[in-house]
Amino acid sequence: MTSLDLSLQYDKIYRFCYFKLKNSHLAEDITQETFLKYCEHYEFSSEREALKILYTIAGNLCIDEFRKTKPVAIEDDIQSPSHEDGVIENLSVRRALSRLKAEEQELLLLRYANDLQIGVIAGILKISRFAVRRKILAAKEHLKAELMKEGTYE
């Protein structure tokens, strides 16, 4: 499958599905189905194109799954950072993130958690690069505002 690092992309697609479904078992099943569907129809495409297709398939499968049954968050494991301050900061960022719009959360996930390039995000969301850049900046500003309300951001 082109020059993609499969292991890394698996983690990223899984994270994307987990963000959508909030259920690790379902997210993993959808991740695997995404790779199988991709391999079945679109082998040997450029890296940029491959990423766009993978996220589109994953997004569509999550929507299908969501329509079938409203997923219940069976587990929402919070990673265990070693320092207490880290836990508090992480929790407050999570809380602040959850108060953002779903679209803003998705943009921040794609850009900062999954390290996708602006062009690839534009391809996935079918909007211009300029719009992606503008929306990410706006989402970051909203997040900062939410964190300031909590008093965890100076």
Add this chain to the structure above:
Amino acid sequence: MSKLEKEIKAAFEAPKPQKKEEFLSRFEEKQLSLTKFILSQAGYIGKLTWFGFAAILICAALSPVTVNDSALWFVSSLMPILALLLVSESARSERYKMAELEAVTRFSLRSVLMARMVILGGMGLIVLAICAPAVMFLCDYPAIFSGLFVVTPFFLTSALGLLTVRRIKGQAAIYSVTAEAFFVSILVLLARNCPERYMNPGMIKVFMIVAAGSLFLTVFEGICRIKGTEEITWSW
């Protein structure tokens, strides 16, 4: 990455996937290897192209027996035809107006084109690798002249052909490439009438520059053609 961006990344951490290793080990087994993919594309290269390659190779191999002293000129004049086969086969999708359709198939047009160019380029190099040393040893002319006389028409026609295919679309491109190939071929045959004019040390530099320039242009045009098959994205 700023502190906030790192915190965003940490906040999106998901629980560790449980079945990742097992899935990836099975998934990698299922994937088609690059060699298999390239070989699979060999079957899609037109029969006429394979026949053309075989005919050129046979004609070149028999030339020392059939045309004796003119073997060098004869083999050199075949090289533009070899380049014509290569260029016209690589432009088959555009010729039949199938490029857009092929861009959405299982294997992207870019991968298919790259695989076919590898096969065709490989075949071209095989023919060159057989013909150039053969005429170098069998003809009375100095080895470097003979080698350059075989290689230059091939690269010159390839470069001109790829340039034409990128600029002109459809069947007109193939007519233009054919005209260019025959023009170069006829030039080589005409050069046969006054060999002393071309077979002198002063001309060796000219041939080397033309061959190197054509090779560079061929590689450049090849890259442009492959890049040209990428999707058109909105660019700010």
